[in-house]
Amino acid sequence: MKKVAFCFDLDGTVTSQEILPLISKEIGLHEEINLLTQITLKGLIPFQTSFKLRVKLLSQISITRVKNIVSGVALQQSIKEFIQNNSDDCYIVTGNLDVWVGDLITNELGCKYFSSEAEYEGDKLIDLKHILEKRSAISSLRDEYETIVTIGDSMNDCSMFELGDIGIAYGGVHEPVESLKKMSDYVVYDEQALSVLLNNLLP
Amino acid sequence: MNVKNVVICAAGLGSRLGLDTPKCLVPIGKHKLIYYLLELIKDIPNVRIVVGFKEEEVIKYVRSIRDDVVFIRNSNYSSTTNAYSLHLGTKDLKEPFLTIDGDMILDPTSFKSLLTKCVPGEDLIVITEAKTEDAVFVKLNDKKEVVEFSREPFSKYEWSGVGYLSNIKIDKDGQYVYQVIEKYLPIKSAELTCWEIDTPQDLNNTLNYLSFI
Numbered sequence: 001m002k003k004v005a006f007c008f009d010l011d012g013t014v015t016s017q018e019i020l021p022l023i024s025k026e027i028g029l030h031e032e033i034n035l036l037t038q039i040t041l042k043g044l045i046p047f048q049t050s051f052k053l054r055v056k057l058l059s060q061i062s063i064t065r066v067k068n069i070v071s072g073v074a075l076q077q078s079i080k081e082f083i084q085n086n087s088d089d090c091y092i093v094t095g096n097l098d099v100w101v102g103d104l105i106t107n108e109l110g111c112k113y114f115s116s117e118a119e120y121e122g123d124k125l126i127d128l129k130h131i132l133e134k135r136s137a138i139s140s141l142r143d144e145y146e147t148i149v150t151i152g153d154s155m156n157d158c159s160m161f162e163l164g165d166i167g168i169a170y171g172g173v174h175e176p177v178e179s180l181k182k183m184s185d186y187v188v189y190d191e192q193a194l195s196v197l198l199n200n201l202l203p
Numbered sequence: 204m205n206v207k208n209v210v211i212c213a214a215g216l217g218s219r220l221g222l223d224t225p226k227c228l229v230p231i232g233k234h235k236l237i238y239y240l241l242e243l244i245k246d247i248p249n250v251r252i253v254v255g256f257k258e259e260e261v262i263k264y265v266r267s268i269r270d271d272v273v274f275i276r277n278s279n280y281s282s283t284t285n286a287y288s289l290h291l292g293t294k295d296l297k298e299p300f301l302t303i304d305g306d307m308i309l310d311p312t313s314f315k316s317l318l319t320k321c322v323p324g325e326d327l328i329v330i331t332e333a334k335t336e337d338a339v340f341v342k343l344n345d346k347k348e349v350v351e352f353s354r355e356p357f358s359k360y361e362w363s364g365v366g367y368l369s370n371i372k373i374d375k376d377g378q379y380v381y382q383v384i385e386k387y388l389p390i391k392s393a394e395l396t397c398w399e400i401d402t403p404q405d406l407n408n409t410l411n412y413l414s415f416i
Contacts, residue, residue, distance in 0.1 A: 181276075182278075184276060185275065185276055185291075186273055186274065186275055186276070187262065187274040187276065188273050188274065189266060189270050189271070189272075190270050190271035190272075192271060193249070193271040193272065193273050194273075196248075196249055196273075197273050197295075200295045200296060200297060201295050
């Protein structure tokens with residue numbers, strides 16, 4: 001059995017910007033998506049509902065165009081380096097869509113991931129096939145690892161923190177939600193400090 | 204500088220002081236208590252603070268001074284001791300660390316000199332002239348090593364609560380930190396001018412001394 005797994009939320013944890021608002025800027029739906037993102041981060045509407053709405057709004061853009069936008073998203077540099085250096089035991093656990101963020105994760109971070117899945121035809125997004133429940137990602141790693149470290153910032157990370165062993169609420173991009181902080185062992189606001197901590201948690 | 208890691212325990216209720224505020228946030232001079240501590244360690248790269256009682260307030264204040272602190276949550280702060288907080292704060296650390304209580308005022312000159320005495324690989328117990336109400340007294344041998352701790356006043360020195368630990372692991376079941384360290388004695392000592400604020404009397408005494416604040 002392997003020793004320690006690191007499970008990272010993607011948006012606003014590994015990325016320095018929320019990805020969906022970034023996409024929405026391109027098609028003039030920024031206000032709508034931003035509002036939905038804000039109230040979701042605060043836990044006012046469930047991630048699932050919000051995500052369905054947001055995907056519906058954004059589905060009019062071609063997948064290739066979204067991928068292009070996503071490929072330019074800024075990443076938290078020292079977290080990226082940690083993931084690259086420990087890619088075998090790092091996982092991105094994101095509610096975001098495989099067709100949108102899969103390439104970014106594979107190309108920029110080089111680790112495995114759990115994500116929501118889309119139904120698509122060629123370059124067109126048809127619908128959501130499956131929305132990731134983050135707890136299921138942790139359960140599926142349980143047999144493989146002794147310790148699971150979870151790193152996140154928002155409401156939908158709570159289920160992953162619940163099943164993980166060590167929780168780190170990360171506020172480098174924005175303040176972590178209260179409920180998540182209450183479930184965490186560490187609260188960190190600085191990228192470099194997080195990187196030092198992650199290295200300490202390596203076996 | 205040799206010291207790379209500092210762990211500050213600031214989780215407790217501070218019930219003996221009797222204020223509805225964490226001791227590290229008690230106003231002293233122009234600032235709150237922990238400000239002076241953070242000022243002294245501003246060049247030390249890795250700072251960890253164990254928080255519990257009113258953690259949000261502590262985190263907010265500390266962040267107004269320095270944003271790169273790792274906060275470690277002791278959510279059982281009301282039923283656990285400082286030793287447990289220190290265990291949480293250090294269990295994953297693989298490097299030597301300096302531990303300081305969050306309710307301490309340290310004399311800047313004396314602290315700078317202490318930092319030069321911390322040597323990675325060695326342990327150091329930091330002692331001070333006994334003055335707190337429930338002191339843990341230390342007995343020294345002629346090499347100035349600590350050979351015994353006691354609640355009995357058998358010397359003029361007490362353990363300050365500060366230590367530089369390279370080889371000592373703080374396990375989670377210890378009642379008091381000095382009881383964990385006891386097993387490793389004798390350990391080298393160094394002196395520090397400092398004050399710990401446990402009771403209203405400590406607070407008054409300290410305020411009278413502090414010309415630098």
